[in-house]
Amino acid sequence: MDIRAIKTFEACVRHGHFLKAAEELRYAPSTVTLQIQRLEADLGASLFVRDGKRVIVTEAGRWLYQEVSTLLKSIGSIRQTVSDIALGDNGYVRFAAIEPVASQKLAAVIADFCKTRPKVEFIMEVSGSRTIAERVRNGELDFGVCSAPKAGLTLEFEPLIEERLGIMLNTRHPLAENDSITMSDLLGQTLLIKEPTCIYRELWETAFNPDEKNDFSCIEVGSFFVIQQMVKAEFGIGIVPMYNGLEQADSVVIRSFADVNPVVTIGFAYKNKNYLGKASLLLMNAIRESFNQFGTDVKKS
Structure with a gap:
């Protein structure tokens, strides 16, 4: 017919x-x-x-x-x-991002995207870089915002920004008076660090040389928000990426390292742009544009 x-x-x-x-x-x-x-x-x-x-x-x-x-x-x-x-006004978008990028930078972008394209079915996950890269490779996610995936995963990676580790301190902590912190300043301190699969934990372990004996204790905490609240409660100091948004006036500050420069590149991980839907490409472009202004949101070392 x-x-x-x-x-x-x-x-x-x-x-x-x-x-x-x-x-x-x-x-x-x-x-x-x-x-x-x-x-x-x-x-x-x-x-x-x-x-x-x-x-x-x-x-x-x-x-x-x-x-x-x-x-x-x-x-x-x-x-x-x-x-x-x-x-790009309909379809599906499935992506994931690491913390604190997801909450500190992407939340507002996602909200605007969903408001302007209400017909798009949207799924956002928050996970670690390794998990995100594997799920992108397996086709479970369209793309991810994470650190560079391993070469064996054969994924494309588009760098967006470099992030630096810093020290989160209660404003009443003696080290909070310093503009920057040396590794020796950490001796005898209780450090709050993320889990072993977190890219920021890997960055920290690379920076302080795990082969050397270090006179400080570490407590694993699976959430930057929890680390922030523990520091606010004057227990320990946090190893966190340097975001202004993680600071709290009169209670929590972030200081840079003076003698090391732990840096990780965060960007898009995806298989092939030719296979991505228009809505996914538009969202990636919105994220990309927001990262072009990211310097005003990331705490400078």
């Missing part, structure tokens, strides 16, 4: 006249007649009986009209949805 013939049939029934249907569809009258004849031949049933210049719909035609009316509405909806997906 030719969709053009179905549209012609629907117009003929609605107008009760082949000529008026031809005028609406901008067809020659002979074209309308030919399409109806072919449709009747295809179905093996008469759809109209001529009554002078008008046509009367047969029983088979009346039943078909009810069905094709629903069908044409469905086709219109399908066309609109496909068009919206192509424009």
Whole structure:
């Protein structure tokens, strides 16, 4: 069944006249007649009986009209949805980001994206860099915002920003008076660090040289927010990326290292941009633009 013939049939029934249907569809009258004849031949049933210049719909035609009316509405909806997906106004976006990038920088971008594209089905996860890279490789995520994935995963990586580790201190801590902190200043301190799979934990362990004996104790804490609250409660000092948003006036500050420079590059990890939907590409561009202004949000060392 030719969709053009179905549209012609629907117009003929609605107008009760082949000529008026031809005028609406901008067809020659002979074209309308030919399409109806072919449709009747295809179905093996008469759809109209001529009554002078008008046509009367047969029983088979009346039943078909009810069905094709629903069908044409469905086709219109399908066309609109496909068009919206192509424009990025519909579809699916599945991505993940590490903390604190997710909460400190991406939350506002995601909120704006969802407001302007309410038809897009959106899933955002917060996880570690290793997990994100593996899920992108397995096709479970469209892209991730994380540290550079291992070469064996064969993923593309687009750098966005460099992040530096710092020391989170209660404002009443003696070291809070310093502009920067040396590794020796940490001797005898209780350090609050993330779990071993966290990229910031790996960065910390690389910076302080794990082969050497260090006279300080470490407590693993799985959340930067919890680290912040523990520091605020005057228990320990936190090893955290340097974000102004993690500081709290009159209670928590972040200081840079004086003798080491622990830096990690954060960016997009994805398989192939040609396989990404338009909505995903638009979201990546919005994130990219926000990172172009990221220098004002990241605490400078």
